[in-house]
Amino acid sequence: MSHHATTSRISATERVALLKNTALFAETPENVLSSIVPIMKEVAFQEGEQIFAKxxxxxxxxxxxxxxxHIFSGTQQLATFRPGDFFGELALLDAEPRSASAVAHGAVVTFRLDQEDFYDVMEERGEVLRNILRVLCQRLRRQNEKMQLPQ
Incomplete structure (x- = not known):
């Protein structure tokens, strides 16, 4: 893989603002977000580069x-994630292998939150776990709607 950690191109204040606008951290106070920012690693990917594989x-x-x-299962595209969206949380929550592959569509910059740090955040901040559950439910409902056959 040719992805690489980057030297942050945005300030800590801008990172806090980005986190505040994600569904994951929407209810988290800014002072707490300021403590999360240093543990997140900025990682860049090039067009077509695989972020992780099923x-x-x-x-x-x-x-x-x-x-x-873009998230794929085989050749079928399942989802598209844009700035402020998060992905890859399922494998952290259930300790199972990745259920799909993630591929950069154009140049992509992400913040990566590793498992141990993620669990620390969830233990300290109950709203993060609630937000993950809410987003997972929304995604499941969307998938169910896509799977329903036309009447």
């Missing part, structure tokens, strides 16, 4: 800072 052991979740990420 079946990989999941050890991180990602928040899109710039660009688009």
């Amino acid at each position: 079946g990989d052991l999941g050890t991180s979740l990602f928040i899109v800072q710039e660009g688009e990420v």
